[in-house]
Amino acid sequence: MRPRIRLLIGDAVALGPGKASLLEAIDDTGSIAAAARSMGMSYGRAWQLVQAMNGDFRAPLIERVAGGRGGGGAALTDLGRDALARYRAMEVQADAAVSDALDQFTELLKNPP
């Protein structure tokens, strides 16, 4: 359990750790409700984040899709997939950049991981 980096873009208004995880969960489960459940998040909160993301980007990141057990679900758009991939790539880049400094930083902690 090593300290990990979370990249916040601005104040995470556009995309942050929670929203990135939600995008991934929607991609995995095919529905906003199932994604919310898998994250222990309320449906209302997940819906709110989806609406925010769809509004903040130049086109929606998540779209409704027909079919599925519940009579319909949700999926990432191409832009959603692109935004998520770019976000994760930036996390990796940032992680690599501070890796050594982070190792040294953990020595300041009472209980280093």
Add this chain to the structure above:
Amino acid sequence: MRPRIRLLIGDAVALGPGKASLLEAIDDTGSIAAAARSMGMSYGRAWQLVQAMNGDFRAPLIERVAGGRGGGGAALTDLGRDALARYRAMEVQADAAVSDALDQFTELLKNPP
């Protein structure tokens, strides 16, 4: 719009943007109350963050000091100063690492900054 780092221990944030800003404000103002005011944060919340930081590191980051208008204040310890400086350095490193990718990312936004 710049990336910000959060250093996480498990689910707890040992040091993140809010705590780093609080450390700086305490350093600037010489008191937890004044620091909280300058950030628009309640005193109770600031005190809670101070307690958390003092407990998570191998020694306190913030200490009480005698004197001052209110009959006493707070100051960063050497460890507090060190932790803050290392955190800011990691922010700069991460910032530089993702700078180009972040510029490209902003083009996905409806209203790029």
